[in-house]
Amino acid sequence: MKILVFGQLTDIIGQHEYVMESIDEMKVSSLRQQLLNNYPALLGKKYLIAVNKKMADDNAKIEATDEIALLPPFSGG
Amino acid sequence: MKILVFGQLTDIIGQHEYVMESIDEMKVSSLRQQLLNNYPALLGKKYLIAVNKKMADDNAKIEATDEIALLPPFSGG
Amino acid sequence: MSERKPKNIFVQGAVAPAFIGDSIAKHATNTKIGGHSIFLGQVRADEIEGKKVTGIEYTAYEDMALQKMFEIREDIFAKYPLTCMHVYHSLGVVAEGEICLFVFTSSAHRKAAIDACTECVERIKAELPVWGKEIFAENDYQWKVNS
Amino acid sequence: MSERKPKNIFVQGAVAPAFIGDSIAKHATNTKIGGHSIFLGQVRADEIEGKKVTGIEYTAYEDMALQKMFEIREDIFAKYPLTCMHVYHSLGVVAEGEICLFVFTSSAHRKAAIDACTECVERIKAELPVWGKEIFAENDYQWKVNS
Numbered sequence: 001m002k003i004l005v006f007g008q009l010t011d012i013i014g015q016h017e018y019v020m021e022s023i024d025e026m027k028v029s030s031l032r033q034q035l036l037n038n039y040p041a042l043l044g045k046k047y048l049i050a051v052n053k054k055m056a057d058d059n060a061k062i063e064a065t066d067e068i069a070l071l072p073p074f075s076g077g
Numbered sequence: 078m079k080i081l082v083f084g085q086l087t088d089i090i091g092q093h094e095y096v097m098e099s100i101d102e103m104k105v106s107s108l109r110q111q112l113l114n115n116y117p118a119l120l121g122k123k124y125l126i127a128v129n130k131k132m133a134d135d136n137a138k139i140e141a142t143d144e145i146a147l148l149p150p151f152s153g154g
Numbered sequence: 155m156s157e158r159k160p161k162n163i164f165v166q167g168a169v170a171p172a173f174i175g176d177s178i179a180k181h182a183t184n185t186k187i188g189g190h191s192i193f194l195g196q197v198r199a200d201e202i203e204g205k206k207v208t209g210i211e212y213t214a215y216e217d218m219a220l221q222k223m224f225e226i227r228e229d230i231f232a233k234y235p236l237t238c239m240h241v242y243h244s245l246g247v248v249a250e251g252e253i254c255l256f257v258f259t260s261s262a263h264r265k266a267a268i269d270a271c272t273e274c275v276e277r278i279k280a281e282l283p284v285w286g287k288e289i290f291a292e293n294d295y296q297w298k299v300n301s
Numbered sequence: 302m303s304e305r306k307p308k309n310i311f312v313q314g315a316v317a318p319a320f321i322g323d324s325i326a327k328h329a330t331n332t333k334i335g336g337h338s339i340f341l342g343q344v345r346a347d348e349i350e351g352k353k354v355t356g357i358e359y360t361a362y363e364d365m366a367l368q369k370m371f372e373i374r375e376d377i378f379a380k381y382p383l384t385c386m387h388v389y390h391s392l393g394v395v396a397e398g399e400i401c402l403f404v405f406t407s408s409a410h411r412k413a414a415i416d417a418c419t420e421c422v423e424r425i426k427a428e429l430p431v432w433g434k435e436i437f438a439e440n441d442y443q444w445k446v447n448s
Contacts, residue, residue, distance in 0.1 A: 004362065006360065006362055006430065006432055007360070007432035007434075007444055008432075008444040050362070050365060050430070053362075053364055053365040053368055069362055069365065069430075071362065071430050072432070072444075073446065073447070074426070074427065074428070074429060074430055074431055074432065074447065075431070075432050075433045075444065075445035075446055075447045076359065076361070076366075076390060076402070076425060076426060076429045076430075076431025076432070076433065076447070077342045077390070077401070077402045077422065077425055077426040077429075077431070077447065
């Protein structure tokens with residue numbers, strides 16, 4: 001599962017893109033939990049998760065081939 | 078009394094600036110009446126009168142040395 | 155703070171786009187600015203009863219307009235935390251497609267710049283003794299009416 | 302009317318004031334335009350806890366941002382009678398005093414251009430996956446927060 005990391009989250013995860021071993025299919029909420037296990041510094045950090053470039057809520061399902069992105073609060077402009 | 082004429086009123090009065098013989102002091106309302114007598118085509122035309130570059134209402138007094146201006150609706154910009 | 159005085163806003167003919175670019179560039183040295191808002195009025199080639207507008211000829215009661223613009227400027231600086239505000243209005247003929255009004259406000263944050271610019275444009279249109287004469291291709295004209 | 306497709310809005314580094322002037326000049330041929338509204342974001346040299354911002358480094362989730370910008374553009378064209386709308390956002394480092402965002406809307410009448418420009422700026426700030434990293438003179442940084 002390809003995971004893109006942006007903004008201040010790159011300070012925690014240390015890279016802009018990485019591949020996470022995935023169970024075949026999971027919910028966004030499970031991904032959040034797994035990320036927190038791997039990176040405890042994510043605790044309390046606000047971020048949205050996009051699946052294939054669309055915002056996904058916690059109940060959305062993710063497949064191994066999806067493009068996942070971790071999006072902290074936007075600060076463009 | 079020096080009278081400046083602007084915008085569409087120049088089409089009626091035919092000039093941008095003229096000197097009108099004046100009684101020593103008069104009200105703006107009297108000036109309006111006298112202008113209408115001189116230029117009947119002013120009938121129904123909307124315009125404001127400025128005295129010394131300030132808007133004046135019908136009761137304001139005008140002296141012979143004042144600078145009068147006839148201001149039809151603005152259309153700048 | 156030094157007292158502000160009436161500034162000339164009138165330019166002969168159109169406002170050149172390169173002049174606008176230069177005005178923007180000059181603000182790079184003011185690093186307290188976070189947002190600029192610009193309004194530009196452009197002469198439309200309206201068709202009115204089959205006649206085509208080819209330009210607008212602007213005249214003004216200049217002394218009174220500059221005094222009124224000074225009041226507007228003072229009001230807007232009192233109301234919004236602006237770093238600066240610039241206004242240019244054409245006199246004489248401005249051809250279709252050319253710029254006749256340039257209002258430029260800058261502030262630390264966008265909201266003040268945007269609101270001040272909009273308010274300034276509305277007040278210029280409503281309060282400045284300026285008149286536009288719409289010139290038709292047919293060697294004819296009509297006096298512009300602001301909406 | 303031909304179908305609109307996502308357009309690139311990203312430029313490397315600052316938006317040059319001369320580019321803005323050129324963009325304005327190009328609209329002279331569209332003589333249905335009566336008003337342009339422009340918003341420019343400029344990088345402020347803020348001082349934060351004694352440290353001075355010397356620039357902002359922008360990164361974006363580009364594909365998603367362009368798709369979102371396309372949606373915003375479609376919404377705004379559906380809501381306002383615009384003749385055109387242009388958006389440019391910087392990527393990479395933009396120094397203090399330089400322009401990082403250029404939003405440009407045009408319409409026959411001023412209100413549509415002004416309202417569309419303001420709405421576009423607000424949506425860009427709230428909805429585009431773009432991040433700014435405020436770079437301090439002290440070889441340090443912090444992530445920008447939009448207000």
